[in-house]
Amino acid sequence: MGLCLASLASPSTRSLRYESKNVSSSKSRYSEIESESVSGLIVSKSGKILETPNMKVFSYVEMKAATKNFKLDALLGEGGFGKVYKGWLHHNTLTPAKPGSGFIVAIKKLNTQSNQGFQEWKSEVNFLGRISHPNLVKLLGYCMDDKELLLVYEFMQKxxxxxxxxxxxxxxxxxxxxxxxxxxxxxxxxxxxxxxxxxxxxxxxxxxxxxxxxxxxxxxxxxxxxxxxxxxxxxxxxxxxxxxxxxxxxxxxxxxxxxxxxxxxxxxxxxxxxxxxxxxxxxxxxxxxxxxxxxxxxxxxxxxxxxxxxxxxxxxxxxxxxxxxxxxxxxxxxxxxxxxxxxxxxxxxxxxxxxxxxxxxxxxxxxxHPRSATFPHFPQPIYHYSAPMYP
Missing domain, CATH: 1.10.510.10 (Transferase(Phosphotransferase) domain 1)
Structure with missing residues (x-):
């Protein structure tokens, strides 16, 4: 099974993302989320962008329960934002469920030392929290509990x-x-x-x-x-x-x-x-x-x-x-x-x-018209460029 969230950078790809300035307190960080807006966006035939975020707000206790207290065997990957874990939620209530019941979600947990992570967390809430389209990953909810910031996405199996x-x-x-x-x-x-x-x-x-x-x-x-x-x-x-x-x-x-x-x-x-x-x-x-x-x-x-x-x-x-x-x-x-x-x-x-x-x-x-000797107009065997494979 592949990663549900492609947050791991390849060893041969360099990132140009920047580190943002420090934010003084949790209160000031959260107020920024409320003040930003992506309003004025129109409804499309196959998707829509809402005036305000439409997501569930999770508690940190719920996130711990959904991921078995962020155990190593639930870890899916790690990137600049932080670590990504597999979690389980009940279908109707979106409350934590035991592994094997309910449905799987992907939970991003902010690295508290990463200023870049907070900026990206805020942007994800402001954009994906308002966007609905079949070809955009769905953000189900978020957690901002004390100093803990998390995002809960639909799980992408492949x-x-x-x-x-x-x-x-x-x-x-x-x-x-x-x-x-x-x-x-x-x-x-x-x-x-x-x-x-x-x-x-x-x-x-x-x-x-x-x-x-x-x-x-x-x-x-x-x-x-x-x-x-x-x-x-x-x-x-x-x-x-x-x-x-x-x-x-x-x-x-x-x-x-x-x-x-x-x-x-x-x-x-x-x-x-x-x-x-x-x-x-x-x-x-x-x-x-x-x-x-x-x-x-x-x-x-x-x-x-x-x-x-x-x-x-x-x-x-x-x-x-x-x-x-x-x-x-x-x-x-x-x-x-x-x-x-x-x-x-x-x-x-x-x-x-x-x-x-x-x-x-x-x-x-x-x-x-299967390929045969009676159809000389079909292309001849192709010799391809042979590319090395890197993990």
Missing amino acids: GSLESHLFRRHVNTEPLSWNTRLKIATDAARGLAFLHTSEKKVIHRDFKASNILLDGNYNAKISDFGVAKLGPSGGDSHVSTRIIGTLGYVAPEYMSTGHLYVKSDVYGFGVVLLEIMTGLRAIDIKRPKAEQNLVEWIKPFLYKKREIKSIMDEKLEGQYSIKAATQVAQLTLKCIESNHKNRPSMQHVLHTLESIQAVNVETKKSKKL
Whole structure:
């Protein structure tokens, strides 16, 4: 079973997140949560953003009971925020339940020494507490009891996209091409929803480890700890300090601190590239010229005859070259250096949906016309680029 929350950073990925200033007291910290607002956001056909948070407030005693007093065998992972534990709650009352009864949740527990953690905890409450969408992870509630700050999420059985692409666990099954396309489409739908709300929400740290998968590989975007409301009053960008993960951060944001809605689109393009190649965005274990995936692979995306050579070898025989080429072309648009030339997430979503449709038609065609010597127009065996696998 994979991690329910992808809070563990890969050893080859460096974080750009900052440490915020110290907060003087628990009382002043909690008052900030009440004073912030994400109001004025509209209702979407497939999701909604509420005026006020709609969550259960848990006590610390309840959190201890749900996690067996935060025992080691309940630990799922650890990140900058703190540790993540598996917990059990009753379905109707959301009160603590014995392991094996009720349902599983993921509980993030703030590291009391982490100022960064508090800022992200507050942001999660203010954003995920108001957002409801099938492709965004659901925040069920929170705890702010004395100095203890916790968040309670729905449990995502299959862990993160990152853990599957790069097989952090030996028993993790490699994802098929169809499943990868489905995950990309789900994630695009979630980002498109955020970007089309009245007060556009910019995720700001979109990456493979922040795409979580349920038992049916439905993808949901997680980790809104550094999310920002988009520009207002006719402005095109938000000026803010640089926060994100190296390899996914858009070049204009990295160089100027100007954050655009389409800065998220760049990160999405990087994830598409990881989905195609099975390689990490940044990996210092690769040769120097190949450590940055975008810089290394981007020239191959322009040429149709080169697409086969960059595809993950675990996908051999699963995709049509037409579908792979279309994904490559979409990836190129998303990772454009100039944010103005990148497509909107709505356009990305529509393109991926059409690619999925082409992929389905291709599969039907292959069933009707199996490959044989009497059909010389079928493609010859493909020799793929062989990529090393890193845990």
